[in-house]
Amino acid sequence: MQKKKSYRPNVAAVILSSKYPDKCEFFVAHRSDIKNAWQFPQGGIDEGETPREALKRELLEEIGCDNVEVLGEFPEWITYDFPKRSRGKTYPFDGQTQKYFLVRLKESATINLQAYDIPEFEEYEFVEYEQLFKKVTYFKRKVYRRVIDYFIEEGLI
Numbered sequence: 171m172q173k174k175k176s177y178r179p180n181v182a183a184v185i186l187s188s189k190y191p192d193k194c195e196f197f198v199a200h201r202s203d204i205k206n207a208w209q210f211p212q213g214g215i216d217e218g219e220t221p222r223e224a225l226k227r228e229l230l231e232e233i234g235c236d237n238v239e240v241l242g243e244f245p246e247w248i249t250y251d252f253p254k255r256s257r258g259k260t261y262p263f264d265g266q267t268q269k270y271f272l273v274r275l276k277e278s279a280t281i282n283l284q285a286y287d288i289p290e291f292e293e294y295e296f297v298e299y300e301q302l303f304k305k306v307t308y309f310k311r312k313v314y315r316r317v318i319d320y321f322i323e324e325g326l327i
Contacts (some may be wrong), residue, residue, distance in 0.1 A: 175251070175264040175265065176262070176263050176264055177249055177263055177264060177265050177266055177267040178214055178263040178265070178266045178267070179214065179215040179266075179267055180212055180213060180214050180215060180266040180267065180268045180269070181212060181213065181215060181221050181224045181225045181228060181268065181269050181270075181271065182210050182211070182212035182268045182269070182270045182271070182317075183210055183211045183212070183225060183228070183229060183238075183270075183271055183273050184196065184210055184270060184271065184272045184273070184314075184317060184318060184321065185197035185210065185211065185233075185238070185273050185274075185275060186241070186272070186273070186274045186275070186327070187274075187275055187296045188274065188275040188276060188277050188279060190274050190327075194298065194299065194327060195296035195297060195298060196210075196296065196297055196298070196299070196302050196318075197210070197211075197233075197275075197281075197294060197295075197296055198210065198294065198295055198296075198297055198302065198305055198306055199211065199232075199233070199283070199290075199291035199293065199294040199295075200291060200292050200293045200294070201290065201291060201292075202289050202290060202291055202292040203290075204307075206307070207307045208305045208306045208307060209306055209307055209310055210306075210310075210314070211228060211229060211232040211233055211290075211291075212228065212232075212266075212268065213227075213228035213231065213232065215269075221269040221271075222240070222271075225240075225271050225273075229273075230285065230286075231285070231286045231290070232283075232286065232290045232291060233281045233282070233283060233285070233291070233294070234280075234281060234282030234283065234284070234285025234286070235275070235279050235280060235281050235282065235285075237275065237276045237278060237279040237280075238273040238274060238275055238276060238279065239273060239274045239276060240271055240272070240273050241272045241273060241274055241321075241326050242271070242272040242321055242324065242326040243269070243270070243271050243272070244269065244270035244271070244272075244317050244320055244321075245320075247267045247268065247269055248267070248268050248270065248313055248316070248317070249265060249266070249267040249268075250265050250266060250268075250309070250310075250313055251264055251265035252264065252265050252266075253309055268313075270317045272321045272326055272327070281294065299318070302314070302318075303315060
C-alpha cells in the first residue's frame, strides 16, 4: 500500500514589469541554492495566513518588494511533485499545491534581492513570453504555461 502524498500549501507570483501593458515582460529569478534554477517567486503559506497575505509576505522576503497591483488569480490550486532527486532534502513534502497570482510591479517599485537574511535569489531578469520557457527550470514549464495561458485567455495579459 502506498503512503498518501503530502503537499505544502504555497503561493506563486507571475510578475509583470512596470512597463506593462506597453511591454509584456515576466520577472524570473535565479535561485541562490540550486544551480541553473530560474523561477517565479513563491513560498509557503503560514498557518492562519490567507493566500493574498502570503503573497505579499513572500514578495517582501524574496524580492524585497510588495509594491504590486494584483491583476488576477488562477482559479484552481495546482499540485506538483518535486523532482525525485530533491524530495525530502528541503521540506518533508512530496511536492507543493500552489495558488498563482498575476501581479504588475508599480512604477515606483524597487527590487532588492538582499532584503532578507538568506537571499532566495542571486539575480533576476525580465523576459518576454517566448524566452520565459527556455529560461525557467524544466519541471515548472508545464505549470507556468498553463497559468500564463489562462491569464492571456482571460484578457489579463
